[in-house]
Amino acid sequence: MAEIIFFGGKGGVGKTSCSSAFSLEKSKCKKVLLISTDPAHSTSDLFNMKIGSEITKIKDNLFGLEIDPEKESNAYIEGIKNNMHRIISPIIMDEMNQQLDAARISPGAHESALFDKMVEIILNEYENYDFIIFDTAPTGHTIRLLSLPEMLEGWINTLLKKRRKTLALKAMVDRIKGIDKEDDPVVQILKQRQKKLNQARALMMDEKNLSFYFVLNAERLPIEETKKAVKLLKQYKIPVKGLVINRLLPEHPEESFWIEKKKQEVYYLDEIHTSFQLEKMYKIPLFETDMHENSIQKMSNYFNETPEY
Ligand SMILES: Nc1ncnc2c1ncn2[C@@H]1O[C@H](COP(=O)(O)OP(=O)(O)O)[C@@H](O)[C@H]1O
Ligand SMILES: [Mg+2]
Known part of the structure; x- marks a missing residue:
């Protein structure tokens, strides 16, 4: 039975990159289905191939699917x-x-159709994969989605x-x-x-099945948004398992501009550590280039549970 993981967070913090890199890492020894529910569909761009509305093989053990809520x-x-x-x-x-x-x-209506589709995929596929990973649209949207069983x-x-x-x-x-x-x-x-909805609710309430990871940057706004989101999810009894702190600056920058930036980052990292007590915390550096097939490989190493770096 698959472990279902949602990657949430503010727009632009790196949800698509991190969920893809995470999936890539897990696919080294497990079978993974990566599902994008953001209409921007950047998983296709990231892996440089057409991932459509049918489950598509990205590489050995890694499969992708893009859901368009409006469609x-x-x-x-x-x-x-x-x-x-x-x-x-x-x-x-x-x-x-x-x-x-x-x-x-x-x-x-869009959310409920999207939710329906997600539930359908989960119910059909959870026997076929070890992980089902959702790259979601920005936070507010996703949380609304997960609160849907009640609304629906x-x-x-x-x-x-x-x-x-x-x-x-x-x-x-x-x-x-x-x-x-x-x-x-x-x-x-x-x-x-109604029956499907009840199945979905049972599934979502069981923390063995479903968990949430928030991606954020060590900056004020993403931290505030993540705090609110974690609180909200708690209300819906959806477990938040971990954080991915993305785009961390090099440890010892040399120019004064970056030295200042790094100071701020250290301050916010400290705040993250005191504000969130979660099981997992991944730290990902800012890479020289933006994310593409090769750099996503590099990023995936940071999701290794027994890192060698
Ligand atoms: N660690 C990183 N280093 C460098 N660029 C990154 C990193 N993480 C994300 N990016 C870049 O930032 C942009 C936004 O990332 P993306 O994963 O699409 O965010 P989201 O899905 O949250 O909107 C993309 O251009 C991506 O290539
Ligand atoms: Mg995205």
């Missing part, structure tokens, strides 16, 4: 519409379409209620007595979703 939510709603089309009368279909289109633009529960309940009401009205009009609302295909689909 997923459209496909999801179209899928429901098509299903419905075959079993529902045109008049009701019109009304259903309206309800579904409203759902498409309602708050959380409400959303599905509302849709279920609406649907049952529609069915009751229809039954009255048709003078049909004793119609079984639970046999209705829309109710069925919604109930199926």
Whole structure:
């Protein structure tokens, strides 16, 4: 069964680089699926190959997948519409379409489709990999995503209620007595979703299965944002296992500008050490070049549990 790890953090701190490097390191002896949920999809650029919406082999033991939230939510709603089309009368279909289109633009629609897709992948693939690693979009977005089971529960309940009401009205009009609302295909689909959601929640609540790593830089804003995020995740009982402090300056810089910068960094590193007591702490230097196939190899060494440097 796979260990599921989310890499979160502020935009630009190095989530894509670090989750990719981490995956690369783990793939030396384990089978890894790296999933990007950020629409910017930089894993493709990083590995210099097209990683698409199907699981794609990056190298031995390392597989990639890019999920596009907007595409997923459209496909999801179209899928429901098509299903419905075959079993529902045109008049009701019109009304259903309206309800579904409203759902498409309602708050959380993209996230809920993305969440659905993530749960589907986790449920389908967790037997096939040792690690499933998520490179996520910036923090706020991801945490909203993980708090979704609760939000979605409400959303599905509302849709279920609406649907049952529609069915009751229809039954009255048709003078049909004793119609079984639970046999209705829309109710069925919604109930199926509810079941999936409960599975997801059970999975997410178990810290043996799921953990969170925050990537940050030794600077004030990322530290503040990470503090808030860790607190929030605690509320949702999602365990934060570790930090990746990225882009650390060389130990002994020579120019006065960098000496000053380094002083600040040391100060913030100290703050990080006192503010977060987490199981794992990875420290990654700032590299001369930005991240590409070769430098990502170099970065991956820093995720080695028994480092040789
Ligand atoms: N340790 C590092 N040294 C040098 N460049 C880095 C390092 N980490 C990230 N970068 C560069 O910083 C930019 C942002 O990194 P990225 O991983 O895309 O961040 P995020 O996914 O959090 O937005 C990229 O251009 C990447 O190449
Ligand atoms: Mg990214």
